[in-house]
Amino acid sequence: MRVPFEYAVIRVVPRVERGEFVNAGVIVYCPEHAYLRAAVHLDEARLRALDPDAPVADVHAALAALAGTCDGEDGPAAADRIGQRFRWLTAPRSTVVQPGPVHTGLTAGPDVETDRLLRTLVLR
Template sequence: MQDRHTFEYAIIRVVPKVEREEFFNVGVILFSKRKKFLGIKYHVNPNKLKAFSTEIECDMIEEYLKAWKHICGGYPYGGKIGTFELSDRFRWLVACRSTIIQSSKTHSGLCDDPEKTLNDIFNTFVL
């Protein structure tokens, strides 16, 4: 039990028509303060996106999610937000928004390996 650390995660959703509140899951973002880990994993299924909306390009969603990945990694091209502390970057990314890309409320748990946990949650809720 000593090796287990707390983590928080949120499911990343695409909401093609915000006014209809319909969405589908495309990714997961996970943060573990003790492990100094902030990771994101995503996959946009073009067929699913097309079933929800023919107006939104899959490449556009991928570009936005790539920016989220840059912010998670703290890369200089992640902009000003990419320079924030890990916890602040996580909070900014999972903040409530009314755009096409949104996140669920945050959930918490315990894990040994945040990377493995990120993959497990991704496989369960996205794939």
């Protein structure tokens, strides 16, 4: 049986004023399965192509914190319910690591969907 889910792509925007970005992960939320997960992968070469001085270590730390918030382990929203964490993580912001728009779909398995989205939208 397929159930609804929501997801957003995590973008790294090294120079916010230019608006260029590299996809660095996905956040997947499926309330039916009480599921919230971030899968991240930073392609440092692509990031450095946009900005040779990009703060790679800081970006890795921000991506790890985002994943920790999804897992309820880290960050100011970590203690919130998963739906609240998803909304907090996907709220628009003008920072180096930011969410793209939220999209919806149907899935038979959120883990499989998370891996598929990571492969399709982030990995080359």
